[in-house]
Amino acid sequence: MRVLVTGASGFLGRQAVAAFLAKGVEVHALSRRPPDDKACHWQPFDLLAADGRPSLQSYLRGIRPSHILHLAWCVEPQRFWSDPANLDWAAATLALARAASAEGVGRFVGTGSCFEYAWPSERDCHETLTPLANHSLYDTAKDATRRILGQYFADCGVGFAWARPFFLFGPFESPTRLVASLARALARGEPAACSSGLAVRDFLAVGEAGRALAALTLSTLEGPVNIASGEAIRVADLARLLGRLAGRPDLVHVGALPDRAGEPPRIVADVARLSQELAFQTAQSREARLLETLEYWQAYGRDPG
Amino acid sequence: MRVLVTGASGFLGRQAVAAFLAKGVEVHALSRRPPDDKACHWQPFDLLAADGRPSLQSYLRGIRPSHILHLAWCVEPQRFWSDPANLDWAAATLALARAASAEGVGRFVGTGSCFEYAWPSERDCHETLTPLANHSLYDTAKDATRRILGQYFADCGVGFAWARPFFLFGPFESPTRLVASLARALARGEPAACSSGLAVRDFLAVGEAGRALAALTLSTLEGPVNIASGEAIRVADLARLLGRLAGRPDLVHVGALPDRAGEPPRIVADVARLSQELAFQTAQSREARLLETLEYWQAYGRDPG
DSSP: EEEEEETTTTTTTTHHHHHHHHOEEEEEEEEOOOSSTSSSSOOOOOTSSOSSSSHHHHHHHHHSEEEEEEOOOOOOOGGTTTHHHHHHHHHHHHHHHHHHHHTTTEEEEEEEOOGGOOSSSSOOBBBTTTTTTOOOOHHHHHHHHHHHHHHHHHHHHEEEEEEOOOOOETTTOTTTHHHHHHHHHOOOOOEEEEOOOOEEEEEEEEEHHHHHHHHHHHHHEEEEEEEEEOOOOEEEHHHHHHHHHHGGGGGEEEEESSSOOOOSSEEEEEHHHIIIIIIOOOSSSSHHHHHHHHHHHHHTTTSSE | OOEEEEEETTTTTHHHHHHHTTTOOEEEEEOOOOSOOSEEEOOOTTTTTTTTTHHHHHHHHOOSSSSEEOOOOOOOGGGGGGGHHHHHHHHHHHHHHHHHHHHTOEEEEEEEGGBBBBBHHHHHHHHSSSOOOOOSHHHHHHHHHHHHHHHHHHTOOEEEEEEEEEEEEEETTTSSHHHHHHHHHTTTTEEEEEEOOOOOEEEEHHHHHHHHHHHHHHHHOOOOEESSSSHHHHHHHHHHHHHTTTTTTGEEEEESSOTTTTSSSSEOOOOOOIIISSSOOSSSSSSHHHHHHHHHHHHHHOOOO
């Protein structure tokens, strides 16, 4: 068994690589930057710079992976929603799928997002029962790519699953994101501002998400699978919990930032597939993972700016 | 105004080119083979061999089209349903869209298919009211590409329509297709066999479809538009009509071929968008177009095999 992980140096990719290595699986990283862990094999490769299928096939031929976990996509904060590079990533993903099938890869796991759902206002998002909706170029391109890959891999007999991560937090998150901005402020002893925080979300530690992705990749589960906690929490309550865990509840200022227009009231996952079909269990509590995040920002987040 | 047509040497492309030329529009053909009409500008270019966006952009920069009608896709009879090249064409279409937007193209018309619909058993297929369904890799890739292009072009302000041709017939059709196989047999004085022909379909002459595509490209209509006649006809009745027009009704053998399993009973278009919003009218009757098809096969279809 030999797993190739694309986007292996990213926020989620590095956790997936660590989870594979913890299981003793041989991991090859496809990324522009080298991975942190020296136990992970790496040679530089840029999916967007590849001149299509021929160079991808020769790259895969050098590695001969049995499984691919494909995480690489455009992720620049804010910009990714309507980044024209979403088209390039969709095209690169199709080229990777073609090359994977040609080179005998037996299983391919792609990664979408909870933004593919038409979020129901009261119910949890279920992989196949909840209708889908196109909100932005990002989720449209992800969903469209999944549709093509699902049909293509079914036709050619390659195992295929599609991970849909919900709201992730943890080390190496972009400091512009909610939990990272709060944790960073708390680590610096500065006021941690957030909106009214009435929106209900499903947060999962990125370390747990990496473990879930590794388990999904090594399983035979087919189709979309939510990568989430299944636990609903108000954003304001998460902010207050983080303040308490940091020992500085006084620094958390709920309502200090304006609410964004059009925020959906509730985005929470049905995790029956993850917890029952995949039998996935988290390794640590949410509190322990939030403390880990605070410690990360205490260690790395003190630089100005 | 300067129109670039991809797949310009194909069954439908050559008719679209002729329709643009008839309107006095400057047409550039993007195709591997040169177009028939010398009035059409051409330089060889292979969308699949292009090494991505850079070469596409420099190609477009040399032409500076204001409009693109994109017809190129894998069309090899039977094989196209599950041809892995559907992924290459989806990727090439996304690269073309990126290059088009970067080079200031103002309007892009892509081409899907009536196979994108979940065919209702009694009603006509309406562009936005009829649910869609994925039947094969071909229609899945087409539909997914439309989803991405629709969002992308909306984001960047490029006009976008998506043509959905139904069942086309006419000169240069592949002889393995229904009308072509019947017309060719009749032209050769041989038995013209078909299945029980109970399925109801919507047939449009490819010459009319080319005119409709040219009108759609030059319009400002947005979103999906059926390219069809709106007239329901049983396949057996069309076969008999063709026999009568050829003067050889005796050669038509309805029921001589087995019915294909899983054939949908009815695929007919709602053509309100085409006939009312686009104000499109056919130039010739169906009978005249079927006679044209018979004449084509009388002139070109006498070669053996």
